Amino acid sequence: xxxxxxxxxxxxxxxxxxxxxxxxxxxxxxxxxxxxxxxxxxxxxxxxxxxxxxxxxxxxxxxxxxxxxxxxxxxxxxxxxxxxxxxxxxxxxxxxxxxxxxxxxxxxxxxxxxxxxxxxxxxxxxxxxxxxxxxxxxxxxxxxxxxxxxxxxxxxxxxxxxxxxxxxxxxxxxxxxxxxxxxxxxxxxxxxxxxxxxxxxxxxxxxxxxxxxxxxxxxxxxxxxxxxxxxxxxxxxxxxxxxxxxxxxxxxxxxxxxxxxxxxxxxxxxxxxxxxxxxxxxxxxxxxxxxxxxxxxxxxxxxxxxxxxxxxxxxxxxxxxxxxxxxxxxxxxxxxxxxxxxxxxxxxx
Amino acid sequence: xxxxxxxxxxxxxxxxxxxxxxxxxxxxxxxxxxxxxxxxxxxxxxxxxxxxxxxxxxxxxxxxxxxxxxxxxxxxxxxxxxxxxxxxxxxxxxxxxxxxxxxxxxxxxxxxxxxxxxxxxxxxxxxxxxxxxxxxxxxxxxxxxxxxxxxxxxxxxxxxxxxxxxxxxxxxxxxxxxxxxx
Numbered sequence: 001x002x003x004x005x006x007x008x009x010x011x012x013x014x015x016x017x018x019x020x021x022x023x024x025x026x027x028x029x030x031x032x033x034x035x036x037x038x039x040x041x042x043x044x045x046x047x048x049x050x051x052x053x054x055x056x057x058x059x060x061x062x063x064x065x066x067x068x069x070x071x072x073x074x075x076x077x078x079x080x081x082x083x084x085x086x087x088x089x090x091x092x093x094x095x096x097x098x099x100x101x102x103x104x105x106x107x108x109x110x111x112x113x114x115x116x117x118x119x120x121x122x123x124x125x126x127x128x129x130x131x132x133x134x135x136x137x138x139x140x141x142x143x144x145x146x147x148x149x150x151x152x153x154x155x156x157x158x159x160x161x162x163x164x165x166x167x168x169x170x171x172x173x174x175x176x177x178x179x180x181x182x183x184x185x186x187x188x189x190x191x192x193x194x195x196x197x198x199x200x201x202x203x204x205x206x207x208x209x210x211x212x213x214x215x216x217x218x219x220x221x222x223x224x225x226x227x228x229x230x231x232x233x234x235x236x237x238x239x240x241x242x243x244x245x246x247x248x249x250x251x252x253x254x255x256x257x258x259x260x261x262x263x264x265x266x267x268x269x270x271x272x273x274x275x276x277x278x279x280x281x282x283x284x285x286x287x288x289x290x291x292x293x294x295x296x297x298x299x300x301x302x303x304x305x306x307x308x309x310x311x312x313x314x315x316x317x318x319x320x321x322x323x324x325x326x327x328x329x330x331x332x333x334x335x336x337x338x339x340x341x342x343x344x345x346x347x348x349x
Numbered sequence: 350x351x352x353x354x355x356x357x358x359x360x361x362x363x364x365x366x367x368x369x370x371x372x373x374x375x376x377x378x379x380x381x382x383x384x385x386x387x388x389x390x391x392x393x394x395x396x397x398x399x400x401x402x403x404x405x406x407x408x409x410x411x412x413x414x415x416x417x418x419x420x421x422x423x424x425x426x427x428x429x430x431x432x433x434x435x436x437x438x439x440x441x442x443x444x445x446x447x448x449x450x451x452x453x454x455x456x457x458x459x460x461x462x463x464x465x466x467x468x469x470x471x472x473x474x475x476x477x478x479x480x481x482x483x484x485x486x487x488x489x490x491x492x493x494x495x496x497x498x499x500x501x502x503x504x505x506x507x508x509x510x511x512x513x514x515x516x517x518x519x520x521x522x523x524x525x526x527x528x529x530x531x
Contacts (some may be wrong), residue, residue, distance in 0.1 A: 015350045022357050040452035095364040102367030105409035109374040117412045128363050135356040142352050179452065180415070182489070182498065183445025185434040192434075220352075 019142040027086055030094025034168065037097060041175040048186040052174035055194050060085070060167045063207060067163065071156045072275050073282060073304050073340075074333055080140055080147040084157045087136035088164025088210070092129070093172075096165075099128040118248040126242035133161045133206070134213045134235060141221040150341030151218035151230070152278045155271060158214015162206035169206065170197045201256060204263030205245070211267050213238035215274060222342035234270075241266060279304060281340035286332065295332055299325065303332045371409065380404040380419055385525070388499055389430045390414040396492065396499045398428060399523040401516050419520075423509035424485070426517045428524075431489070431498040439491075443474055446487060446500070454481045465490070469525040480504060485514070492526050499524050 035042075042049045064085065068075040075081075107120035137158050141148040148157055170193070177189040197205070216234030219227035241263045250258055282304055289295040295303075302308035309329055316322045380386075382402040389395025403421050410418035417428040433442050443462045450457040462474035465488050473490035485504035492498065501524070503517040 015353050018350070019353045019356075022353065022360075026360055040455075043455065044448050044451050091360070095360055099363040099367050102369070102371040105371040106367065106374065108408045108411065109371070109376065113406075113408065113411060113413055116408075117414055120412075128367070131359050131363060135359045138352055138356040142356075179449055180430075180432055181445070182431045182433045182437070182442050182500070183448040184437045184441045185445070188434050 015142050016145070019139045023083065023087060023091065023136070023139050023143065026091035026095065028090075030091040033094035033097055034090070034172070038172060038175050041178055045175070045178045045183070045186055048178050048190050049171075049175060051187060051190045052171045052194070055190070055198075056167045056171045059170070059198055059202070060163060063163045063166075064160065067156060067159045067207070070271070072152065072278050073336060074306065076153065076156045076160075077144075077147050080144040080157065081160055083143070084136065084140055084160035085164035087140070088133055088161035088166075088206070089168040090164075092132040092136055092161065092165050093168040095132050096125075096129045097172075099132065100124050103128060122243050122246040122248070125246050126239040129165070129206070130209060130213050130235065130239045130242055133158070133165055133210045134217055134238075136161050137210070137214045137217040138220070141217060145221070148218065148221050149338060150222040150278075151215040152274045153341060154214040154216065154218020154221060155211045155274060156214070158217065159207045159211035159267075161214065162208070162210025165210070166202070166206035170194060173197060200253070201245070201260050204241075204260035204267075208263045208267040209238045209241045209245075212241065212270055215270060219342070237266070278340050282336045285336055285339055289332060289335070295328055299328060300332070303329060303336065376409055377405040377407055377420065380406040386417065387413050388417060388428050389497060394492075394497060395430070396490075396497075397523075397525045397527055398499070398520055400520050403513075403516065404520075421516060422513035423507075424503060424505040424513035424517055426520065427500075427502045428520075429500045429502070431500050432496070433491075433498055435495060439474060442489065442491075442498070443476070446489060450478060450480055450487065450502075457481070459487055465521075467524050468522050471524070471526060475521075478502065478504065482506065483509075485509075486518075486521075488521050490524055490526075 038049075064081070068081060103124040104116075104120045107123060108116040111119075137148070137154060140157055140161075141154075148154060174190045174193045177193045178186060181189045213235045216227075216231035216238070219230040219234070221227075223230075244259055244262065250256065286295065286300040286303055290297050290300045299312060302312040313322060313325060313329070316325050380400050382400055382404070385397035385399050387395050387397060400419070404419045404426075405421065407418040407420060410416070415430050417426075419426045419428070433445070437445075439462070443459075447459045450459050457478070457480040459478050460476040462476050465473045465475035467473070467490060471490050471493070473488060475486055475488040478485050478487040481504075483504040483506045485502070487500070487502050489498050489500045501517070501521045503514065503521070505514060
């Protein structure tokens with residue numbers, strides 16, 4: 001995923017352009033698949049559909065803001081963030097609908113009905129869905145290489161991809177619930193599904209799994225194939241988290257809450273470790289900037305914090321001095337993001 | 350470029366590969382005759398029904414927790430587990446089911462309900478259904494405590510035999526709620 005720019009005119013079919021085209025086609029295919037699959041339910045139960053989408057969008061907006069705000073130093077740029085959400089909500093969701101149906105059918109046809117009933121979800125969704133969501137993060141790393149440079153970025157875009165997927169899955173479950181409740185009580189059926197899937201399982205669901213897999217993709221973005229020793233275990237860990245969620249174990253409400261807590265704890269632990277590494281490397285780089293005279297010490301101290309950056313700017317009188325400070329902050333942020341992206345690769349002293 | 354090709358290959362392989370492989374496998378197997386079959390997720394929250402000989406089970410569309418898809422001599426019978434909200438009246442449930450039949454076919458028509466009774470004595474509702482150019486019946490029985498319901502949808506075209514339709518009626522009448530249930 002890392003590469004060098006060749007001299008001379010840029011070829012027409014660049015990897016970024018191909019990635020963009022494939023992503024656009026896959027998103028259109030996924031959205032079309034979803035609409036075709038649920039068109040009948042949308043037509044007959046429009047109230048439930050509108051309610052499910054509205055609640056989904058509110059949850060999505062909150063999750064989107066939280067994930068971007070929790071990314072250290074600066075939020076991921078808006079455009080790639082929206083592409084990640086769109087991939088999860090359309091391409092990954094629609095393709096997963098087709099792929100899951102196929103693999104679940106295989107389990108149903110080749111094992112006993114009882115075994116398939118219990119295990120087919122756990123033997124299908126972790127493989128298909130984590131790979132489909134992860135493929136989007138990998139493509140995004142090619143499409144927007146400056147935005148996705150390491151595991152911390154990968155976590156953010158993975159979480160956003162998973163969030164989009166989760167939102168769409170919640171909507172489709174709410175629509176399916178219209179059928180399984182016998183079509184009576186549209187609103188109650190939607191609320192019932194969303195309370196469980198947002199309130200109970202939401203904190204440990206797709207956003208968390210994809211954040212872990214996304215960190216793995218981030219290692220590949222930073223190191224190429226040398227990132228495989230980190231990437232493979234992280235993608236497998238995401239699948240394991242998903243398997244735990246879908247396995248017919250601990251099926252009581254307390255058990256489901258425990259599964260959610262385990263997944264949430266796993267992603268928080270990974271986030272804390274990545275954030276610690278990223279911030280340590282960022283401070284080291286800023287210290288070097290101060291030593292080299294590129295940045296005053298008080299400005300360097302403010303760079304890692306959004307609030308402190310804003311504070312020190314506001315204390316500076318408007319005019320050329322503030323503009324120069326804005327420029328220095330922008331350069332420092334770019335340097336930090338570029339060189340601290342792979343936090344485990346510390347610079348030589 | 351390699352990353353794009355690998356990621357695209359993963360997406361295409363999963364999306365096209367599994368359905369293709371699944372389509373190559375045989376879809377039906379003989380359904381067990383004379384053995385009570387479970388419909389519903391847990392013993393206490395499930396019902397039983399019994400099939401006569403000659404039925405096939407469409408395995409890819411069957412999961413005993415939620416739905417059995419069965420076929421015999423031009424007749425397709427779907428035995429499904431429903432969870433209507435508590436307090437849903439029989440009339441509201443019937444109207445809801447009428448909406449559900451229109452999900453697959455906007456021109457589907459379900460008649461007004463008539464009383465139905467299982468051999469166990471559980472009372473329910475039944476009506477004539479026309480959907481996707483086929484005709485048949487739709488029958489629903491609530492569990493004794495009302496926490497769930499079992500729905501049978503029987504449809505067949507011109508090739509459906511009277512014997513198969515009668516067998517579907519017998520299977521519907523065999524629905525029993527053995528557990529204390531919800």
